[in-house]
Amino acid sequence: MKKWRCSVCGYIHEGDEPPEKCPVCGADKSLFEEIIEEAPTEQQESSNSEEKMTPVSGISKDMGLGPEPKTLFGRIYQFKVQMMLKHHAHPVSVHIPNGVLPISFALMILSTLTGITSLATAAHINMVFVVLTLPFVLFSGYIEWQKRYKGLRSSRFITKIICALIVTVTSLLLVLWWVIDPGILQTSSLARIAYLFIGLIMLAAAVIAGLIGGKLVFKD
Ligand SMILES: [Zn+2]
Structure with a gap:
């Protein structure tokens, strides 16, 4: 065979x-x-x-980095990209938002159910951490896609990118909304349901992106 x-x-x-x-x-x-x-x-x-x-992979030895850049800035950038790929910066760093985000959502639900305001505060602080880590996670993911996976535009990669963008937009929305209205989870209104619904969309998108990522890393 x-x-x-x-x-x-x-x-x-x-x-x-x-x-x-x-x-x-x-x-x-x-x-x-x-x-x-x-x-x-x-x-x-x-x-x-x-x-x-070591597992066999389709990665070329230069990881698609191309010729050595002429400027100092170019060389520093290339070195950084090389290190990020070598040490798997994306699959490692993505665990921060993917680990924190479900906790934040769970705290939001708990705060809504119990009326305990400190749980909502904890949820929002966790959400701020998610937003702070996202720029690096998105950048490392983009590098990984372009260099390791040759920027392949299969439906799998497109779905993963769309999910990452949904997580970014929804988590930003949740933080901004909380800044404008810190008592959002304590109000019994449609706004609170909308807030939790945005959280649910964020969670679903993170799960889908994570599942595709896991498949890419473990190949089973
Ligand atoms: Zn393949």
Whole structure:
């Protein structure tokens, strides 16, 4: 049986033909390349054992960074991008908003149910942290998409980007609304329902973006 590697995300498919679409990143059949394995000699096998520990990926060695920039600023920027990719800045940093955001939403619901105002304050402070981390998370995600996944515009990546934008807009809205009306969760009005509904949309978008991200990282 032949082996095929997705040149975008590194997913390995076994079969006579590559799949119509990559089940991980949604890349087209034409983006698969056949893996031609040569029978390794005993010596090669032992020297390759360390290499086999690291998962195979479709990332080119230069990670699509291109030629070395001429200006100092360009070089600093390229170094920064390289470090972000090497240390997986996006999947690591995304855990801050993705971890804090459900807690914030849970505190909002608890505050509404119990009428305890300090729970609402805690929810809003958590929300501020989410908003503060988002610029870095979005930037690192954009770099990851452009460099590691070649800026592939499959429905999977488009969905992930739309979800990230929804999280950004809704979390900003929640913080701004709270600044304008700090007692929003204590009022028994339509405004409070609208506020919680925005929170629910934010949570759903974060879950979808996270699920797609998990699939891209773990490829299963
Ligand atoms: Zn793929």
